Every structure is written in C-alpha cells, then in structure tokens.
Amino acid sequence: MPGLFAEVRDGDRVWRGAAGCADVDTGRPVTADMRHRVGSLTKTFTAAAVLRQVESGQIGLDAPVGRYLPKLVPGERGDAITVRMLLNHTSGLAEYLPYAYPSLKAFPVLADTGPQSFDDHRHTRFDPVELIEMGVTAPAVGAPGGTPGVYSNTNYLLLVQLLEQVTGTTAEDRITRDVIERAGLRDTELPTGSHVDGPHSRLYESWFGMIDPPRDYSVYDMSWVGPSASLISTVADLNRFYRLLLAGEIVSPSSLAQMQRTVPVVSQEGRLIEYGLGLHPMEGSDHPGQGTFWGHGGTVWGGGALAMTRADGKRQMSLAVNMQRWNRLDPSGRPQPHPIDEALATLCRVAMYG
Template sequence: MKNPLDSAALNAAIENVHRAGMPGLFAEVRDGDQVWRGAAGVADVTSGRPVTADMRHRVGSITKTFTAAAVLQQVESGQVGLDTPIGRYLPKLVPGERGDAITVRMLINHTSGLAEFLPYAYRMPVVADTRPQSLDDHRFTRFDPVELIEMGVTAPAVGAPGGAPGVYSNTNYLLLAQLLEEVTGTAAERYITRNVIERAGLRDTELPAGPYVDGPHSRLYEAWFGMIDPPRDYSVYDMSYAGPAGSLISTVADLNRFYGMLLAGEIVGPSSLAQMQRTVPVISQEGKTIDYGLGLHPMEGPGQGTFWGHGGTVWGGGALAMTRADGQRQLAVAVNMQRWNRLDSSGKPQPHPIDGALATLYGLAMYG
C-alpha cells in the first residue's frame, strides 16, 4: 500500500490541469510524514498574480462534513436522536406527516426527499433556461435561511422519506443548522466554529456567510457551462445562500488536518464515525449516483483502500478533500473555475480536457 510521494510527477500533473484550461489550482498531498504542496496557474487572470498553496479558499459543500460532525456531537451528548423525526425538533419548519417521517439521519444522508431550494432562490428551475444574470442579481443578497428552507419544503418532493436512491439537497443541511441552533441555543456557525473548527486546531478555517474572503486568496471564475464567456469573477459573493451547507473558507492544509483528525476519531467518537461511514445511494447534483454516508462519501482506488471525504463547489470555485481510511494518505485540492463543460443540445455537459487532467492528478495523489 506504500506509494511514496513522487513530487516531480505531482508537479507535472497539477501543471497539466492548468494547461488544460483551469486558470489556477493548488493542492496538498500527505503520506505519513511526507508532504507535497503544489500550485499552478494564476489567482487573477488580469494581473497574472500566481496562485500559492497556502491560499484561503471557498470550499463549498465540504462544509457539510463539518456540520454533520457537529450534529453527531449532539447525538453523542444525547441532545439529538439520529433516528428521531425532525418534526419533533422543528415542527414549524417541517410540519405534519413529513415532519414525522423525515429523521435527522435522512437529512444528513440526503434521503429526506426534500427538494433543493437553490433553483427557486435563483429563479432558475431548469439549468438550460438559466440566465447567468441571476448570479449577478444575487451577489449581495442576504438570504433568510428559514425562507430558503420553506422554498425546499414547499417545492414538489424529489422522493419519499428514506427512499432509495436519495437526492442531494442543500435544504437538508440548512435544516440541520436550525436543529443545532434549537438544541444548543447557539447559532450553528458559532457552534461549529467552537466545537469542530477550533477543536481541530484549524487556524485558517472560518464559517462566515459574508461576501468577502480575508487573507491571500484567488479570484473565482464562473463559466456557467460556457454561457459566461470569458468566465466572470465571483470571489466577492454573499454566502448566505449556502450557510452551513456550503460557506466554509479553508486551506488545503487545514482540510487535510481536519479529515485526518475526523477519521482518527478525534472530532467525533468511533461509533459516530462508523455511522458517518454507513452509505446509501444518492443522486448527486451532477446526476450521478454516488454512495453517501453522513456528510462523507467514499472513493475506492485500485487496491489502495477506501478514501473518505467530500467535494464542494461555489460560484467560480471548487475543492476536493479525501483521506484514506487509515489516515495515512491524504489529498486536498482547490480550483478557481467552475462549470467549464459546455452543454450539448440535450443539456448534458460535454467532456473537457480539464476533467481528464483532474482525474489524473487525483489518481496520482491518492494512489501513487
């Protein structure tokens, strides 16, 4: 299982992603005591300022692992039941039969059947019909999480509670944030900061929902499937549309530290970690069926064991963090452009050289 880090190969692989069309990206790979950090391309296409591996970055849905861990801490302390109906805690937000049928676990693993609120918040129910203008319209919109939840709860259900496969939905995680607030008496962002981020000793990670990233960071270029050409910078953006479902700011080093500690049982206990690693089939936002646990999903490599982690996207930015089950091998990577694939006439994303180059980088980083 030991594949020492090949710095030259990793440097070439990250450079190839940039050459394939990604403005800039940076990564950290760990194998035991060995650490490789690399960066390629620019943080600003106008000035040519380079990206560096220590930049702070919006990491999108990687936030969900932090939120799930916080909820599991409350399960451990007896304040929350994993298989207790959410209606028992939040009867006004999920009323009636659905509140009785949807459990806390179903929210964490996306089997609640609750619809995604984002298309309703952005008034773009069908991607093919969208106007990129809706992204600009909401750059400084301060969304109310309760109103966003209501959009998801009142929209047509995407499945029966507990049904398989589940359907990935940010509505679930906004509800988990409200649950944390209800049982701890503290805003979810503050609770997660104190009990997950600070517990893990993450110095460059924060959970805001404001529009600005402090410290050295990249611009974030959104291509919106080729409809925004050239891609536009959305690094300044109010993140209240994502909240504790996707507004975390972090670094690749902090992400590797967090997932290493999580898989070592240092953020939640071993029994909670075992629950997090119980997976069900879930249809991702890209329409693929993935195995999904409680805020974690696995990636299997050829004979290299299972990696656990999460990916995430925001307007213009993305990240992936994966750690092998034994905690020895780790990858965290951040990219500064999103939705680079153009759509064909049926609305399906077309292959792009960036996809292959990223897959090569991930494979090399994780499996050697």
C-alpha cells in the same frame, strides 16, 4: 483553468503545489497556502457538529425532525423525516436553489438555465427559514427514507436550524467550537461577510460557457447556502480535519461508523453515488484493493474544492480550483467531456496511489 493548488500527504511526507494565476487581469500567481471557499465540504463539518450533539444526548439520530422543528417541517413529513435522513439526503426534500435563483428554475435541465441570477443575488442577504420553506413546499423528490436519495441543500439548512434550536447558539458558533477549534484549524472559518480574508484567489464562473469570459464571484454574500456550504479553508487545514476525523478525534469512533454507513444518492451532477452522513466514499476502480478514500467535494459560484483521505488516514489529497462549470453543453444539454476533467482525474490518481 486559471489556477489550481493542492496538498498531498503520505504519512509524514508532504507535497504542496500550485499552478496558474489567482487573478487573470494581473497575473498574480496562486499559492498553496491560499484561503478558499470550499463549498459543500462544509457539510462534513456540519454533520460532525450534529453528531457531537447526538453524543451528548441533545439530538436523536433517528428522531423525527418534527420533534425539534415542527414549524419548518410540519405534519406527517415532520414525523416521517429523521435527522439521519437529512444527513444522508434521503429525506425526499427538494433543492431550494432553483426557487431562490429564478434563472436556474429549469435545473437540472442545464440548457434551459442561465447565470443572470448570480449577479442579481451577489449582495442578497437570504433568510434561511425562507430558503427552507422553498425546499419544503416544492414537490418532493422521494419518500422519506427511500433510496436512492437526492442530494439537497435544504437538508443541511435544516440541520443548521436544528443545531441552533438544541444549543441555543448560532450554528456558526457551534461548528467553530466543536469542530474547527477541536481540530486545531487556524485558517478555517464560516464567514459573516461577503469577502474572503487573507491571501485568496478570485473565483471565475463559466456556467457551461454561458459566461464568456468567466466572471469573478469571489466577493459574494454566502447566505444563499449558509453553514451548509460557505466554509473558507486551506488545503492544509482540510487534510488535517479529515485526518483527525477518520482517526476518531473529532467525533467518537461509533459516530464515525455512523458517518460511514452509506446509501445510494443521486448527486447534483445526476450521478449515483454512495453517501454517508456528510461523508462520501471514493474507491479507486483502477487500483482495486488499495483502500477506500473518504471525503467530500464542493463548489460555489466560481470555486471548487475536493478532499480525499484514505480510510487509514495516511494518504491524503486536498485541492482547490478557481473556475467552475468549464464544460460546454452538447446539443442535448449535457456537459461535454473536457481536458480539464481528465487532468483532474489524473492528478487524483497520482496523488492517491503514487
């Protein structure tokens, strides 16, 4: 792992740490205040913006998405899939990424995938409507409302379109006004270009050892995920956001309760997890009775982040790493255990429980 940085909070006590380098060529060190692409942690922000519209009566949480976006999800599916099902990944809509990135077409069979499309699309400006169509027209991965759900970025690109439809402005503007500015976040933004402004690390993608040495993808057009996974933030801002969210200061307490109603969902890694509305609970199995942590994880090409906040809001950790998919594949095509996995797990245990 080239570099990692994190912030841990326990009430008013704060620890920040960084180790390693932000650039393997120059040896420039990572620092705890660096701005970072945080991937699907964006989904919590998007979900919060949607729930703000639910609170104002502009969106019905259990209304059919076809009421708002009949051209994007037409016919019976548009009538059957609700806004809630998009938020908690129980819509049955497939992931569009293997169709947008041809070298990933065999996903989730990792051994038959390749990283070639990453370079092909470094500067591609994707049309979100076209990405949504790829997911909607692909074979369904489940029935609307059925469980376990299947994690899919198609759901959140539709929520982005929903926000724009009901507010008459861009989702970036709505998320910025209703969530980022409401939380008082100074180093968080949804990017419009391919660069990360301010101090940041390069982002090294390994793709399960198929890119050796790992390649830098820190400059990248993020329209391939848009406001479902393109957020740039800092570990301090992430902790502030989740602390305020769980205190009922970003959305109402009743909306927060909806966000914390979970269903079983198959993650992109193929694990069965509990998932709410843009929030993911994490229980410390080796510390029973010490509380549930809520948050989200996220990855982009080369970068990863994780944020966890205890339900009472007092104990928090956010971390960022500047390499992804470090595991090699075993003969059956499954990621092999790696020392980095255990090191991260140990860091999380110490950070959460002291």
